[in-house]
Amino acid sequence: MTAATVAPTPRGAAVGRGIGIGLMYGLFRPRVLGAWRVPASGPVILAVNHAHNLDGPMLMGTAPRPVHFLIKKEAFVGPLDPFLRGIGQLKVDRTTVDRTAITQALGVLADGGALGIFPEGTRGEGDFASLRAGLAYFAVRGGAPIVPVAVLGSTEARGRLIPALPPLRSRVDVVFGDAFRAGDGSGRRTRKALDEATVRIQAELTAHLGNARRLTGRL
Numbered sequence: 001m002t003a004a005t006v007a008p009t010p011r012g013a014a015v016g017r018g019i020g021i022g023l024m025y026g027l028f029r030p031r032v033l034g035a036w037r038v039p040a041s042g043p044v045i046l047a048v049n050h051a052h053n054l055d056g057p058m059l060m061g062t063a064p065r066p067v068h069f070l071i072k073k074e075a076f077v078g079p080l081d082p083f084l085r086g087i088g089q090l091k092v093d094r095t096t097v098d099r100t101a102i103t104q105a106l107g108v109l110a111d112g113g114a115l116g117i118f119p120e121g122t123r124g125e126g127d128f129a130s131l132r133a134g135l136a137y138f139a140v141r142g143g144a145p146i147v148p149v150a151v152l153g154s155t156e157a158r159g160r161l162i163p164a165l166p167p168l169r170s171r172v173d174v175v176f177g178d179a180f181r182a183g184d185g186s187g188r189r190t191r192k193a194l195d196e197a198t199v200r201i202q203a204e205l206t207a208h209l210g211n212a213r214r215l216t217g218r219l
Contacts, residue, residue, distance in 0.1 A: 007107055008088040013066035013114075016087030020061030027168055028058075033215065034176035035064045043109035043144035044179065047135055047205055050118040052154035054165060054172070059116060059149060062174045068108045069116035070101060109142030119205065136197035139182035140189055148177035148205045150212035173216040177208035 024030055038044060046067060048059055056069050070092045076084055085091070090108075092101035108115050119135040139146050153172040166172065182197040213219050 007104055008068050008085070008090055010066060010088070010111070010113060012086055013068050013088030016060055016089065017063070017066040019087065020057050020059075022061075024058050024061030024172075028166065029169055029171045030058065030062050030174055031171055031216075032062045032174045032176075033212075035062070037176045037178055038064050038114070038147050039145065039179060040064075042112050043142055044114050045109070045135065045139055045142070045144050045146045046114060046116045046149050047119050047146050047201070048116060048149045048151060049205075049209060050120055051151075052166075054154045055151040056116065056118075058151055058154065058172055058174060063114065063116075063149075065114045067114045067116040068105075070105060070118075105138055106142055109138065109144045115142075115144070119201070133194050133198050136182050136194045136201055137189070139201070140187070140194065140197055145179040145181055146201065146204070147179045148208035150175045150177070150209050152212060152216055152218045156218075173212070173218065175208075175212035175215060177204075177211070180204050 038046070044065075046059065046063060048055055050056075056071065060067055060069070066088065068088045068090055070090045071084060073091050073093050076091045081091075090101055090104050092098050105115055115138065117135050117138065135146070138144070151172065151174050153170065154166055156166070182201050184193065184196065186193070
């Protein structure tokens with residue numbers, strides 16, 4: 001079995017969570033709201049807005065469960081490749097239908113794990129304005145509820161020592177929303193059904209982001 005096909009392990013993700021806790025709470029002041037909304041066991045998808053490269057590590061360090069993230073293959077360079085694989089993260093090629101990544105992600109859900117997805121596909125405004133159908137596919141095919149997550153404050157200011165990051169010890173809010181089901185209950189995975197699920201998902205995620213901004217005062 002090659003490095004590219006080694007399945008992510010719960011133990012690896014647990015190690016990643018430990019590293020995330022140490023780094024995120026050591027460097028910043030995360031304020032976590034609604035973490036109790038994440039199911040304590042069973043498959044779940046954490047759908048996260050993506051405005052900064054810090055968003056993934058921040059969620060890994062603040063989520064109540066270890067998370068396996070789908071991460072673009074461009075991040076797996078040099079020593080980061082074995083490191084990211086070792087902490088249970090999934091490499092995905094966004095330019096094609098990456099069957100290995102799809103199989104691994106569905107495997108995480110089949111094993112009752114937590115899958116982290118940036119449904120916008122790439123880092124941008126972080127407002128869930130443009131969603132890809134991948135999230136709907138994993139939710140319907142994997143039979144997993146979706147928990148929307150808003151990471152707020154990662155882009156509001158730049159640090160003096162490391163301009164690419166927020167100021168050290170600055171507050172970053174992580175707000176978990178209510179879990180919901182993407183499908184219509186029929187189990188259908190047709191293109192029409194996935195398109196309808198994507199519309200439902202976008203409405204839920206956008207509403208959660210608005211609520212999170214009002215709750216934290218980051219309007």
